[in-house]
Amino acid sequence: MQTKGPLRSTEDDITPEDNTFGERLALVRWIGRDYLAKHWAWFIAAFFFMSIEGAMFGALSYMMKPMFDRVFVGGEANMIGLVGLIFFGIFTIRAIAGIAQKTILGRVSQISVNELREDLLRHVMRLDGSFHQTYGPGYLMQRLSGDVNTINSVWKAVLTGAGRDAVALISLFGVAFAIDWQWTLVALVGAPVLILPAFAIQRFLRGTSRRARDMQAGLSTRLNEIFTGIVPIKLNTLEDYQAGRFRALADRLLWVKIRSSAASAAVPGLIDIMSGMGFAAVLYFGGSEIMSGDKTVGDFVAFFTAIGLAFEPLRRLGALSGTLQPALAGLERLRELFDLEPEVRDPARPKPAPASMPEVRLEAVTAGYGDTAVLRGASFTAEAGKVTALVGPSGAGKSTVFNLLTRLIDPKNGAVTLDGVPTHEMKLGDLRALYSVVSQDALLFDESLRDNILLGREDISEERLQAALDAAHVTSFLPDIEGGLDAPVGPRGSKLSGGQRQRVAIARAILRDTPVLLLDEATSALDARVEAEVQEALDRLARGRTSLVIAHRLSTIRDADRIVVLQEGRVAQEGTHESLLAEGGLYADLHRLQVDSSR
Numbered sequence: 001m002q003t004k005g006p007l008r009s010t011e012d013d014i015t016p017e018d019n020t021f022g023e024r025l026a027l028v029r030w031i032g033r034d035y036l037a038k039h040w041a042w043f044i045a046a047f048f049f050m051s052i053e054g055a056m057f058g059a060l061s062y063m064m065k066p067m068f069d070r071v072f073v074g075g076e077a078n079m080i081g082l083v084g085l086i087f088f089g090i091f092t093i094r095a096i097a098g099i100a101q102k103t104i105l106g107r108v109s110q111i112s113v114n115e116l117r118e119d120l121l122r123h124v125m126r127l128d129g130s131f132h133q134t135y136g137p138g139y140l141m142q143r144l145s146g147d148v149n150t151i152n153s154v155w156k157a158v159l160t161g162a163g164r165d166a167v168a169l170i171s172l173f174g175v176a177f178a179i180d181w182q183w184t185l186v187a188l189v190g191a192p193v194l195i196l197p198a199f200a201i202q203r204f205l206r207g208t209s210r211r212a213r214d215m216q217a218g219l220s221t222r223l224n225e226i227f228t229g230i231v232p233i234k235l236n237t238l239e240d241y242q243a244g245r246f247r248a249l250a251d252r253l254l255w256v257k258i259r260s261s262a263a264s265a266a267v268p269g270l271i272d273i274m275s276g277m278g279f280a281a282v283l284y285f286g287g288s289e290i291m292s293g294d295k296t297v298g299d300f301v302a303f304f305t306a307i308g309l310a311f312e313p314l315r316r317l318g319a320l321s322g323t324l325q326p327a328l329a330g331l332e333r334l335r336e337l338f339d340l341e342p343e344v345r346d347p348a349r350p351k352p353a354p355a356s357m358p359e360v361r362l363e364a365v366t367a368g369y370g371d372t373a374v375l376r377g378a379s380f381t382a383e384a385g386k387v388t389a390l391v392g393p394s395g396a397g398k399s400t401v402f403n404l405l406t407r408l409i410d411p412k413n414g415a416v417t418l419d420g421v422p423t424h425e426m427k428l429g430d431l432r433a434l435y436s437v438v439s440q441d442a443l444l445f446d447e448s449l450r451d452n453i454l455l456g457r458e459d460i461s462e463e464r465l466q467a468a469l470d471a472a473h474v475t476s477f478l479p480d481i482e483g484g485l486d487a488p489v490g491p492r493g494s495k496l497s498g499g500q501r502q503r504v505a506i507a508r509a510i511l512r513d514t515p516v517l518l519l520d521e522a523t524s525a526l527d528a529r530v531e532a533e534v535q536e537a538l539d540r541l542a543r544g545r546t547s548l549v550i551a552h553r554l555s556t557i558r559d560a561d562r563i564v565v566l567q568e569g570r571v572a573q574e575g576t577h578e579s580l581l582a583e584g585g586l587y588a589d590l591h592r593l594q595v596d597s598s599r
């Protein structure tokens with residue numbers, strides 16, 4: 001697992017106090033402003049229903065008084081029907097108001113969570129390649145699903161539960177106060193006992209829940225590694241090893257979770273103890289007043305019902321911190337992600353991208369990944385409309401040239417220009433629209449072949465598609481594929497061979513019809529017939545474009561207009577196949593090696 005970046009990793013230890021109250025408030029304000037504020041009208045409606053629902057708790061306890069004093073004790077039989085009806089009414093109103101507010105807030109929370117998730121996805125896709133190398137798909141998937149979901153469940157719990165419970169508490173204590181304010185104060189004697197431990201538990205919970213989310217991200221990273229590497233794992237019988245690695249992390253998570261559920265349970269527990277103290281105290285002080293007749297049985301029952309009913313919302317509000325803490329931890333992690341800015345981004349005042357096939361030039365370019373330089377002062381020109389081949393030993397920096405052209409990375413020194421305009425002075429979208437990239441590891445999605453070739457474009461007629469399929473020699477392997485064009489190609493195109501995937505990439509490039517072609521040749525050998533077909537399709541594709549070809553087998557680039565030989569990040573030789581052979585040196589050596597090995 002790689003965890004060298006600025007974000008918190010699974011292995012990092014996190015102290016719960018590393019955020020101030022102000023920072024937490026800022027998080028809540030951010031969500032409030034960007035995602036909740038626009039739903040204000042719905043919030044008002046929901047709050048209206050919540051208030052009604054909460055107030056019904058107070059009404060319920062208040063109705064105990066006439067029920068006891070007038071019906072049970074006073075014996076007014078004619079009141080039975082009325083009191084019963086009122087009770088029924090209270091429950092019905094509470095139910096309707098509850099349904100209404102839950103539906104409204106459920107809607108708001110789903111909508112806002114969807115928006116948040118989409119914003120996050122867009123943002124993460126903008127981040128640099130180096131970011132995505134540091135944080136693997138598993139980690140990011142956990143951020144996008146796990147953290148976002150925590151927030152969702154909590155929003156719902158907090159918004160639907162907390163509002164109603166707060167109103168319920170107010171109305172219940174109102175009733176209790178109206179009956180006897182002294183009793184009410186006595187009932188609350190236990191409260192101060194609660195405060196300090198509750199704070200300590202909250203802090204603890206915040207730390208553990210954050211740690212738990214970190215570890216969950218680690219677990220999904222590990223799962224992702226396992227499932228993407230399932231074949232090598234099987235071949236090397238690494239199942240036990242991988243299961244052990246997974247288990248080790250899962251066990252650590254287990255303990256964090258056990259500790260955190262114990263702490264979550266402690267808060268309602270404390271409230272129970274406080275309630276017990278309150279009950280005992282009121283009985284002690286109030287019991288004599290009832291026996292002496294100063295207070296009615298109805299007062300007593302209504303009071304205790306109010307206090308008794310108050311425990312439940314009080315417990316829930318107390319337990320809320322246990323729910324809130326993971327949400328804050330999740331929010332914090334999302335904010336950290338949102339705060340990262342890509343280094344590769346649009347210029348403030350962009351220049352237009354070349355309209356037709358441009359000349360591509362590298363001028364004394366130094367570039368690399370992190371602190372390691374891969375290109376060290378490389379200069380060459382790929383002429384407009386010509387085919388320029390890049391050759392050289394593995395690791396010489398050929399792919400890095402493509403990464404520079406497409407601005408997956410930027411040069412540290414020197415310039416990369418298209419018709420004289422440095423790449424970083426164009427809009428990223430405009431720049432990337434200039435290229436078609438064809439390689440054997442073309443990205444395929446688990447959709448039909450047709451969708452994989454069209455990639456969402458709807459402006460392409462059936463004839464044009466057919467012409468592209470023919471030109472790319474996709475047509476020649478279509479009969480071998482059950483279901484043809486409309487058959488799904490499997491996850492990452494697993495149902496297609498390397499040569500087939502490459503032809504899909506060629507078909508895409510034909511339809512894309514861009515001024516520059518970047519071709520990363522197949523590394524694995526194709527059989528002779530397929531190779532000839534692919535080569536012919538590529539030659540046709542290169543016509544009328546500026547083409548750069550990374551050549552792994554020199555046989556395919558004999559006809560290139562220019563061959564650039566890279567060695568250790570510099571241009572060692574340049575020329576045509578013939579001139580380079582005549583010149584001797586690296587190219588001639590590479591050529592001899594390949595000819596020998598193919599004998």
Ligand code: ADP
Nearest residue numbers: 133369374392393394395396397398399400401
């Ligand atoms: P070539 O295509 O000529 O084989 P590359 O340009 O792919 O060479 O890579 C040159 C060197 O840069 C290699 O040593 C490789 O390990 C390193 N490298 C390539 N891509 C990355 C990357 N994304 N992050 C870190 N190092 C990389």
